[in-house]
Amino acid sequence: MTMDHVEKNIKKRKYSEDFLQYGFTSIITAGIEKPQCVIYCEVLSAESMKPNKLKRHFDSKHLSFAGKDTNCFRSKADGLKKARLDTGGKYLQHVAAVEASYLVALRIARAMKSHTIAEDLLLPAAKDIVQVMIGDEFVMKLSAISLSNDTVRKRIDDMSADILDQLDESTDLAKCSQLLVYMNFWRVLSRSGDFKDEFLFCKPFETTATARDVFDTVGSFLKEHKISWEKDVDLDFNVWLLNESPKVIRTHCMIHRQILATKTLPQELQEVMKNIVSSVNFVKVSTLNSRLFLQLCNDLDAPNNALLFHTEVRWLSRGKVLKRVFELCDELKTFFNQKATSQPHR
Structure with missing residues (x-):
């Protein structure tokens, strides 16, 4: 008997x-x-979904419950369903509480914080705020939000399982061309009824990265996840899309124009950028300098305690680099004065 046949029989029970x-x-x-x-x-396993196997389990482990009637077990089953997260549980019927749980998990994931922070800090803090600002009767509603460590992990896993739609190409430092896809969708179940932007998927190009390759890669992903082209209404794409969905709206990506503008900076700005990158590299490439600069920033109560590397990846990292240098301008000046280095800097 093949494994497929066994699995098919299991699902039928x-x-x-x-x-x-x-x-x-x-x-x-x-x-x-x-x-x-x-x-x-x-x-138990799916193969145990038989009266004789369930009875054997009951007789061997729970013989003390032999005199209990069905209502006792039904009450325990109802309590169990309220506490768990599978699709058959009563917990999922509380739509507002579930949505709030997802939103908190999303913020935790974006901030890269520990999953336990929701139950240990966020929920108690929210209850204190609601109790003081609104009243005790509303605190009970917050208690319906499940924010345990396992719940937050499952929420994050659920949200990261499938993500879709606006696309562009990115090239990493290893010269590997990759396709990044984003989507903008209307949140039907949301009370605010607004649009949401999320990352969908990232796939590398094995050979060329032509418009046809982009189209084939996205088409393969949509086919794999059983998504019709007709559901797409606005894409930054090419003419092959019109054959699949004639009603689609084509949008030209603006990021490439911004990148082209950075390639034609005046000589004065290029010199400033060169000096800033050189100064940042002097601090970042040395472990000792990084530790000394970190300690200096902490001693001076700086808004940040680390500089950012500038990369030539096609995304606009230089803006973040310049912003961080501007925030730590005084700390950098103090650091270089202390080092008395001849490294070029401004």
Whole structure:
């Protein structure tokens, strides 16, 4: 018997309410329905979705519950469903609480903070604010938001599983051309009903990076995820798209024009940029200099304590470099005076 045949048979086994007499409810894991014990919350394999196997588990581990009626197990099953995150759980029925949980998880991921910060700091702080500003009766609504470590991790995994739509090409320092795709979508379930921008996917070009290659790469991704071209209404794309979706709106990307402008800087600005990059490199390339500059910034209560490297990647990193140097201008001057270096700087 092949593995595909075994998996097919497993998926056909369905949960029955009669299994509740043995203390079992159901849970969906990776698209497969499995029996879950309501007493110890133990999840058995899909092959155990049989009365004789469930009864054997009950008799061997929970014989003390033999005199309990079905209502006792049903009450435990309801409590279990309220606490878990699978699609069959009652928790997902609270749309507002779930949306709030996703939004908090998104901010944690973007800030690269520990997942435990939500439950340890953010939720208690939010309750304190609501209690003081609005009233105790609204604090209970915040208690419905699940922000445990596992919940935040699952939310982040869920949001990062599939992302889509506006596209452009980026070249990294290893000379590897990559296609970055972003999407702008209308959040139907959001109470604010606004548009949202998110990163979709990134795939490298193995050989050439022509317009046809871009079209084929995006088309392959859409086909893989069963997304029709007809659902796309606005793309920064090429003429091949019109054959797939004649009603699509084509938008020209503005980033390339900004990059072209940076290639024609006046000589004075180029000299300033050269000196700034040289100064930053003097600090950053040396581990000792980096530590000394970090300590100096901390001693002077600077707004930041580290400089940023400038790279020639096609994105506009120089703007962030210049902004950070401007913020730490006084600290840099003090550092170079202390080092008494002959390295060129301004």
